[in-house]
Amino acid sequence: MYVDVVLPGIWWHPLTYAVSEPVEAGCRVVVPMGPRHGKRVGFVLATKENIEDEADYEIKEIIKVLDQTSVLSWELWSLSEWVSRQYLCSQGEILKLMCPSSITKGCEVTDINPSPQKPAHSFYSEECIYEIDDEERYKRYIDTIENVGSGLILFPEEAVAKSFWDRLPKEIQERALLWPSGGGKKTFDAWLRARRKEVSLVIGSVGVLFAPLAPIELVLIEEEASYSYTFVRYPYLSLRHIAAKRAQMWGSRLIFGGRIPSSRLYLLKRPQLKRNVRDQIQFANIRTSTKPILPRIIPELPISSMLLKNSLEVINRGEVVIWILDRKGYAGEISCEECGWTMTCPECGSFCRISQGETMCFFCGRKSEIPTVCPSCMSRLLVGRRPGIEALYEIARALVGDAAPTCKWYKEKSGKKLRASMLKELEHGGIIVGSRLSLSFCDDCPVGLVGWIDADAEARRPQYDARFAAFSMIWESRFRGKNTDKRKVIVQSRRPYRGWQKGLRLGWQLFWDEELKERYELNFPPFNLLIEMTGPSKVIEEVFSLLDKSGFAVYKPIADEAQLWIKTKEIKVLRELLEPYFHISRSKIGFPKARIWRD
Known part of the structure; x- marks a missing residue:
């Protein structure tokens, strides 16, 4: 007798092993694999009496059967097969993502009851809740949750999920679970609680997607257009797409929500923006802006008088200003004005930027001293190009001096302790200079102004969806979190009010109508x-x-x-x-x- 076993490898097919008695599909087994008597934990795909073709290799025996019944429900097992087909990857890789590390390492699991069977009749439905006001949208979510027995509630960020959890009535919290961040024992315990039906609602960020809840009556996806729902590492899954499939498999109610719809949802559902947003975002022309002089940096970093004036007004009334520039370091590259030489990394050949008084490779992170002469022509006319966050920070400090704190925030300079320290420092106002990640401070402090230093650069990425990425971030900066009634957003651009920026003045319906026309002509998603x-x-x-x-x-x-x-x-x-x-x-x-x- 033989079993086909799915292992967490990149290959698509199962491996065959000998076994003395049948093993239920979905059970974990320990099998020999690799050199030096290596062992791996896999999932049984099927048991069979014979092998169709005569094997020209040795068929090894299973070492140990770990489970008497499948640790995964029928729905998650079927989902793993579907995801592997849809995303051109192996089922083993998906099972590894679905399960806590304790499961894939062979940890003992007890008190697991068979999951409910697929409902005989499907009541699957889809609806959209697009409101630019967070409080209004959350109120509608809570009204919906109060009237369902079980469900998955997904948010793009852990902090936003926690904020929503704090709004929930006590009677909902008592039957719900806020999914823990990261992995480890807390995640394993949460997984077991959901699998044992000790909770009926699971709320959290992207880690909630594969929570073993059964049955599921509601799947709610907040900010469904967010890029946070896409894995940044292989196998690059779209979590929103998979969450929608879970709703279909259970025949449950599926709700898409947020401040703005994705291209596919707008194409299929045509949701309407009910609130008048005309002229809630202001524009400044970079070409006529002030250009503060920065030592050995070209071109200068333009800052409009509108942004400078409004920043001081907001700080003086004790609120927070955010200046956003998605370029790290002091300058994006180093070059010679005499011969055009550009500094690259001797290890990997990538461009080097100036950061914290030294050079750093974009790709491998190698650091070195800033050169004083050009190695090509021996000229001393070396300059930094494309000024970044550190250069902008110097301008912000010069603007406010010691009258208010000036802080930096981007991926490499973040963390819970630093965030708590910054929030305390900004209690009476100040400036945050950073990347798009700085927008998370809109949830925690009164942000009175968001300034986009170079909106055109946000839309110049070499991707088909670059304009939407820029549009959605600026839209989010206007309506996210606290103090939105008083908040101003100033967009600095070389072509203000034109192209994709027209939608910022009049609403995302105008933006999507124009964007989808172009994508249709080019056969880009969502049409292909x-x-x-x-x-x-x-x-x-x-x-x-x-x-x-x-x-x-x-x-x-x-x-x-x-x-x-x-x-x-x-x-x-x-x-x-x-x-x-x-x-x-x-x-x-x-x-x-x-x-x-x-x-």
């Missing part, structure tokens, strides 16, 4: 799937040739790079063609990886 494939050069060349011959729209943006792009609606056909490239026998050659954009 856009798939990026990377991997070993030889493998990518083979895949490119195969897909091109098979009639797929496939492109290589840079000839010598191991990267290609595919536009398609036929994900099933594409997976069938790619399957041979994901066999365990190709481990030494290497595997391609796919990233899929849906909207």
